[in-house]
Amino acid sequence: MSLENYPKVATELPGPKSIEIFNRQDQVFYAQMHSGSTSPFIVDFKDADGLIHDMDGNTFANHMSAWGAAPYGPFPPEVRQAQIDAWDRYGMEISCFLQSPPVVELAERLVALAPKNITRVAPTVTGTEAVEGSIKLARECTGRPMILAFLGQYHGESTYLAASTSTELPGSPTGNAQYTPGLVFAPYPSSYRAPFTSGAGPHDDTVVIDYIESWLLRHQVEPTQIAAVLIEPIAGELGVYAPSQAFWDGLNRLREEHGWLLICDEIQSGMGRSGPVWAGDLWGLEPDMLLTGKGLAAGGQAMAAILGTDKVMADSHVYTTGTYVWEPAGVAAALAGLDLLDDAMRNALELEEIGREILAPLVSKYEQVGDVRQYGAWAAVEFVQDTVSQAPNRQAQHAFSQAALMRGVFAISSPEKWVYRMQPALTMQPELFRWSCEQMVEAAAEVLSD
Ligand SMILES: Cc1ncc(COP(=O)(O)O)c(C=O)c1O
Structure with missing residues (x-):
């Protein structure tokens, strides 16, 4: 994957074209599926690298993979x-x-x-x-x-x-x-x-x-x-x-x-x-x-x-x-x-190593990061008020997930949650996973205090 193809977000989220569709969505779906409860952009298409392109031309690394139902990318x-x-x-x-x-x-x-x-x-x-x-x-x-x-x-x-x-x-x-x-x-x-x-x-x-x-x-x-x-x-x-x-x-x-x-x-x-x-x-x-x-x-x-x-x-x-x-x-x-x-599992182990190397140090760096867990192509970052009380810190999680999203990293998160979760395709290219983890480190630096 060449560097100019890496995810980029150039508009507010949601962008104007996504908002148009969200407005229609809110008229027709029941409240649980209103725009505030779903992801903050509308998908235009996915590409062979597994990136999501939204209606406004923004691109995202996909760490949701249809909640795990697309383990080999969008179109193997x-x-x-x-x-x-x-x-x-x-x-x-x-x-x-x-x-x-x-x-x-x-x-x-x-x-x-x-x-x-x-x-x-x-x-x-x-x-x-x-x-x-x-x-x-x-x-x-x-x-x-x-x-x-x-x-x-x-x-x-x-x-x-x-x-x-x-x-x-x-x-x-x-x-x-x-x-x-x-x-x-x-x-x-x-x-x-x-x-x-x-x-x-x-x-x-x-x-x-x-x-x-x-x-x-x-x-x-x-x-x-x-x-x-x-x-x-x-x-x-x-x-x-x-x-x-x-x-x-x-x-x-x-x-x-x-x-x-x-x-x-x-x-x-x-x-x-x-x-x-x-x-x-x-x-x-x-x-x-x-x-x-x-x-x-x-x-x-x-x-x-x-x-x-x-x-x-x-x-x-x-x-x-x-x-x-x-x-x-x-x-x-x-x-x-x-x-x-078998090949996908080998790749997932590579993703696990990258996650451990880049994300695990967030725990010692930030009081608000209570724990980082990684099993294969499955990572979780848990946000707390402080490491002693371990009280959930939804605000920090939400701020972090928004900062990561604006850098093009789309994962599993919602404002009520205090655990941020990555669940990419098992076959995600290790360089894209590494890049995503690096964006997360930058997002943490932007919104958390050490
Ligand atoms: C552990 C577990 N069990 C069961 C289910 C339900 O599966 P489905 O959404 O296919 O009905 C899920 C879905 O997220 C799950 O994570």
């Missing part, structure tokens, strides 16, 4: 061609009812890619449906009603899952969890922001295991009522937090003791996003069900799946499918994506 040629060929051959099809060879091949390849205890696949369209389906399967398999989930996780927007979800967005947990039976919660384990402790970490996140054993199981729910533990091995929406090995050891002990299934929601963390194929590989996890989506789509059609063991799935007739499940062009795209995965 192999994926594009595979979709066209499959569509020409099979057209639209309801693949849970009328099958074709690629549908079976994708299931076989996913089983081969999964931890060795995984032998079966249930296809779904969205990640939300994969999580919903896994809960139905867990209840069927165990005959137990309850699911143990973790505060701060995100699993989707169905009525049920909105209840098992709590992000830091104001109001999102309110009015959901209390009307949905069948869930109990523990705080999400992390050594940076551990529950029941305060002050600068690292903290011992096995306090969450103690809480489950000594409080939850004693006072709220019988262990024999719990069908499954639902956990994101790395909690994406919460801010790319990961538990420690000691936490997983404790959880595995409880699983064994009480016969709980483990459902790993890898819809965001999997398919190479966090370094290995599955984030759970970082701790040698062997879940009973592993949920995949987003990156599985390879930038093609909506695709997700529940991968599971014989014990859970070999004899199950739970429905997880529907009209649009694994339609052939989407399946062909996913298969083409799997062929790109």
Whole structure:
């Protein structure tokens, strides 16, 4: 990529042409999709370098990559061609009812890619449906009603899952969890922001295991009522937090003791996003069900799946499918994506190194940067009032994200959040990622005080 093609922002954001379209948007969409809740420019097109061009001629490095659903850039040629060929051959099809060879091949390849205890696949369209389906399967398999989930996780927007979800967005947990039976919660384990402790970490996140054993199981729910533990091995929406090995050891002990299934929601963390194929590989996890989506789509059609063991799935007739499940062009795209995965993962590790080198020093330089986390092509910068209180600093995050945006770095951020997140294509050119990190260092220098 030549230097003159690097991102440039030459107008206010949004620029005048974007504003025209935003005005139309606000007339026709419901309030959640009004311009203030979406990104501050309208896309004109994307180029082969993966840059976004807005309606006003500004360009941005894309660190959102369709929230992880375009892991190989906007138009990987192999994926594009595979979709066209499959569509020409099979057209639209309801693949849970009328099958074709690629549908079976994708299931076989996913089983081969999964931890060795995984032998079966249930296809779904969205990640939300994969999580919903896994809960139905867990209840069927165990005959137990309850699911143990973790505060701060995100699993989707169905009525049920909105209840098992709590992000830091104001109001999102309110009015959901209390009307949905069948869930109990523990705080999400992390050594940076551990529950029941305060002050600068690292903290011992096995306090969450103690809480489950000594409080939850004693006072709220019988262990024999719990069908499954639902956990994101790395909690994406919460801010790319990961538990420690000691936490997983404790959880595995409880699983064994009480016969709980483990459902790993890898819809965001999997398919190479966090370094290995599955984030759970970082701790040698062997879940009973592993949920995949987003990156599985390879930038093609909506695709997700529940991968599971014989014990859970070999004899199950739970429905997880529907009209649009694994339609052939989407399946062909996913298969083409799997062929790109190894190279993409190698690139992601290069991005991880660059992030560690350039972004990690922000923590010692600025009191307002509490933590920088990087797993593969996934980075988070957490803003705090000060490192002792660790109180969220939304203002600093927002100022930082605006300064980065004006330099052409577009990532995952909103004014309510205090964690800024980068989720580029796994294949982003390392020079562009390095350039983006350098812009972030300049943005920090502009808006933070050392
Ligand atoms: C961890 C996790 N689970 C589930 C979902 C829901 O997936 P979808 O938006 O495809 O329904 C998401 C989406 O962001 C997610 O990050």
